Amino acid sequence: MEHTLDRLNFTVTDETGRIDKVIPEKYSDFSRSQIQTWLKEGHVRVNGRIEKANYKVKAGDVVTIEPPEPEVLDLIPENIPLDIVYEDKELVVVNKPQGMVVHPSAGHSSGTLVNALLYHIKDLSSINDVIRPGIVHRIDKDTSGLLVVAKTNRAHESLAAQLKEKTTLRKYAALVHGVIPHERGTIDAPIGRSKENRQKQAVVKDGKAAVTHFKVLERFARFTLIECQLETGRTHQIRVHMQYIGHPLAGDPVYGPRKTLAGNGQFLHAAALGFKHPVSGEWLEFEAPLPPVFRDTLERIASSEK
Incomplete structure (x- = not known):
């Protein structure tokens, strides 16, 4: 070969x-x-x-x-509003809106979080390839919430190591189909590319280890609001794991049922993020409230049951 x-x-x-x-x-x-x-x-x-x-x-x-030549992406700073939750000389924590791609890729050469960061922050770590400056971890385009971005290489190395060692705190709010009867649960199931659809992820025997902890926050007649805490950070992890146990995310166009809640994608929000500061060692923890579309949907569901 x-x-x-x-x-x-x-x-x-x-x-x-x-x-x-x-x-x-x-x-x-x-x-x-x-x-x-x-x-x-x-x-x-x-x-x-x-x-x-x-x-x-x-x-x-x-x-x-013989693959075609890869598309050359120009990183252009764009004056896109950013919700900056915290910033110092080493890092910045942002609350990403639903619908924003984290970094440029084929089909998404502009309007990304990186384009906005380059305008507002300018100096970002250079450890990743040129289209992902500062990006330590990602969340999906239609997932909202907290991300930490490295401004220096030493911050990037420390934050990446913390993620690998599973010492960071990452909690998500998720609205799922069905009523989960128990209060808490842990899904320990490996995730890899789906054998049936290569554009999707799935629980597969030869996948990478993936662990998601969840607890019930509120039950509705046909949905459950849960908090998920990640031990690992596989692609689409929460979406795949919740589908695997029969409670796919509401609004999810890929892993959810066809009859689901109207919205702009899955109802998934990175609500809490915690880590040790790369230089001082101080534990930092941040929270971001549910975005309006998520909050309004919960109120609509609750009122429809009265």
Whole structure:
């Protein structure tokens, strides 16, 4: 097998099925939709020929993948309002609004938290790649709430280490479908890319360890408001774990049911964040109130039951 940064070759041995499924199963870095696009554009060939996504591979087929040149993203400071909860020379804590992407990526080259940070903060840590300056951890686009951003490299290293050592405090408010009967629970189930849909995450045997603790805050007739505390920080962790136990997040367009609460995505809010200051060692803890759309939805649900 030949594998370089710009080219990958492999020979089919015991793999079977459509080529747009075989490649993502063999290489989890590639999503099925990405491979389908590359097949259409001629970036994937079988035995030197361009094939369609439904081509059935057979033993001996030589598959060549030559990904297109990555999109070059220009980081442009943008005067986007920021809700800064705390700031000093080492770090800044922000309350991210729902609908804002954390850092630029293909399809989201502007309007991100990073674009706003570059305008308001300017000096950010340079440990990550150029499109993620200062970003120590992320929350989903449609999840609101608290994030800590590093302004210096020493702050970044300390905060990243605390996350890895699971010594930070991260609590989320989540509205889920169904009525959870018990007061507390812990979901300890590994998460990885879904075998059925490569664009989604799922609980899978060979996934990475993931632990979510939750407790019930309030019960409604058809929903439950819970507080989730993360031990780990896997992609879509709370959304995947709550779906796994049969209580998907309300409003979640990916992991929730079709008939759900109207909104701009999942009702999930990073409500509390705590960590040791990278320099002083002082424990810092911050809270952010529920955004209006979340609060109004809870009031509407409660009033409908009277």
